[in-house]
Amino acid sequence: MFNNPNKxxxxxxxxxxLLSIWIILTxxxxxxxxxxxxxxxxxxxxxxxxxxxxxxxxxxxTVSIVxxxxxxxxxxxxxxxxxxxxxxxxxxxxxxxPNFFLIVPEIIIGLLLIFWLGDSYFGKLIYAVIISGxxxxxxxxxxxxxxITDHIIAAKSVGLSDQIINRKIIWKFIxxxxxxxxxxxxxxxxxTIIAFEFIQNYNGIGFILRQALxxxxxxxxxxxxxxxxxxVFLGDQLLKVVRNKYLFWN
Amino acid sequence: xxxxxxxKNLSKSITLESGVKKSIIKNLNFNILxxxxxxxxxxxxxxxxxxxxxxxxxxxxxxxxxxxxxIINSVSKNNPIPLITETHSGLPWLNVKENIILPLKVKNxxxxxxxxxxxxxxxxxxxxxxxxxxxxxxxxxxxxxLARALVISPKIILIDDSFRHLDIDTRNEIYITIRDIIRxxxxxxxxxxxxxxxxxxxxxxxxxxxKSPAEIIAELENQNQFNDVQSMVVSNQFESLxxxxxxxxxxHSGIALIHYSV
Numbered sequence: 001m002f003n004n005p006n007k008x009x010x011x012x013x014x015x016x017x018l019l020s021i022w023i024i025l026t027x028x029x030x031x032x033x034x035x036x037x038x039x040x041x042x043x044x045x046x047x048x049x050x051x052x053x054x055x056x057x058x059x060x061x062t063v064s065i066v067x068x069x070x071x072x073x074x075x076x077x078x079x080x081x082x083x084x085x086x087x088x089x090x091x092x093x094x095x096x097x098p099n100f101f102l103i104v105p106e107i108i109i110g111l112l113l114i115f116w117l118g119d120s121y122f123g124k125l126i127y128a129v130i131i132s133g134x135x136x137x138x139x140x141x142x143x144x145x146x147x148i149t150d151h152i153i154a155a156k157s158v159g160l161s162d163q164i165i166n167r168k169i170i171w172k173f174i175x176x177x178x179x180x181x182x183x184x185x186x187x188x189x190x191x192t193i194i195a196f197e198f199i200q201n202y203n204g205i206g207f208i209l210r211q212a213l214x215x216x217x218x219x220x221x222x223x224x225x226x227x228x229x230x231x232v233f234l235g236d237q238l239l240k241v242v243r244n245k246y247l248f249w250n
Numbered sequence: 251x252x253x254x255x256x257x258k259n260l261s262k263s264i265t266l267e268s269g270v271k272k273s274i275i276k277n278l279n280f281n282i283l284x285x286x287x288x289x290x291x292x293x294x295x296x297x298x299x300x301x302x303x304x305x306x307x308x309x310x311x312x313x314x315x316x317x318x319x320x321i322i323n324s325v326s327k328n329n330p331i332p333l334i335t336e337t338h339s340g341l342p343w344l345n346v347k348e349n350i351i352l353p354l355k356v357k358n359x360x361x362x363x364x365x366x367x368x369x370x371x372x373x374x375x376x377x378x379x380x381x382x383x384x385x386x387x388x389x390x391x392x393x394x395x396l397a398r399a400l401v402i403s404p405k406i407i408l409i410d411d412s413f414r415h416l417d418i419d420t421r422n423e424i425y426i427t428i429r430d431i432i433r434x435x436x437x438x439x440x441x442x443x444x445x446x447x448x449x450x451x452x453x454x455x456x457x458x459x460x461k462s463p464a465e466i467i468a469e470l471e472n473q474n475q476f477n478d479v480q481s482m483v484v485s486n487q488f489e490s491l492x493x494x495x496x497x498x499x500x501x502h503s504g505i506a507l508i509h510y511s512v
Contacts, residue, residue, distance in 0.1 A: 150335040
């Protein structure tokens, strides 16, 4: 919605150009290449994905984990946690700990967790909640509390309780930052979930990817990557719509 | 006439990050009388003197270390003293009207729509109810803060140097609005400021406060009432008042305070 129309146009033309090159090279000049499958093979593989690999159920498993974990962590933190206490007590007195989490990439924490958690939906959910929790944590540490100091003072002076101020004012300022950080890490988040499924050989898109690699089915891998790209793009657009509609003041 | 606020030997210190205790207010004494028509009492002090801390103590957000503070119908959750801060912006996800009624809404309190409309009119926000704070200028932001304070029907409103960032024309318009509102709602305003002109134009009483640790160095009565700021600043009364204030500050701490801007 906020994208520069010229940039969108340019991206669209680049996509069309790459697609044309792909079609011309693989369909006309190198139809049987093992390096990169032709569009017709990819279409057959997409059909195969739905027919033989139960793609829809794996897709639901991955998508639900990505978004449920994010919503869950926001709801948990929002209900159980006071931002003022977090900053005044935790960040102020245990400064090295937040710094540690800011420096260590989520993927390291994620990779360690993969081996500790079992190959179950619950294990995958815990893993995703911890990764998204790290993202939310980073947003909270980065949040500039000076932005809200005067609002808190004004609200306290008209008699609003700390709980109401936390829920109705402070969180409203933090939510757009969390969503923006999540948007920036959206592709990464998908990748970590797929990596978990791939490594644990557990239900989800990562599981199909592993099967395709085991059978050296390049066209299936390409079709899978194509579908993942489209899904992440659609997820991105959906999150932007949510941001622009419900968090419009940011 | 009873006292509206009585402060006796009030002291307040804060602990710096280095662990050192810094005294912000030391043995502060003053009292403000209740007036039937409402009043404005200004506290003039240099930057960093502890004005904001004092206002926070008065409205109960911060505790004081020693001394006493008595307020008529003492402050409680049901009877708060609103503080309009220096950067008094409304909440950006609520429109003007929603911002104004927020304190009532979250406490499930109700006042009539007519009363809310009256407050909106009196604060100069009529026709701006549906606007969002980020889409209107900072003068209107102050008006929102003022209206939000008025809906809880307070006896006292604290204003913390809130006009500093406004342009002169907007500031002068707001001074007039404040005067009208004081008369209409029999309000008492305590205004912390560094600006002699606004203190002289709006106030009935002026307290001069020293640099931190803050103490009251003089108390002045101001009987002069002018219709507009321009005519006040060229008057002899203003010249005499400003000289008196400057002299008091010079005598006490050797500082020439106050910025003049008309």
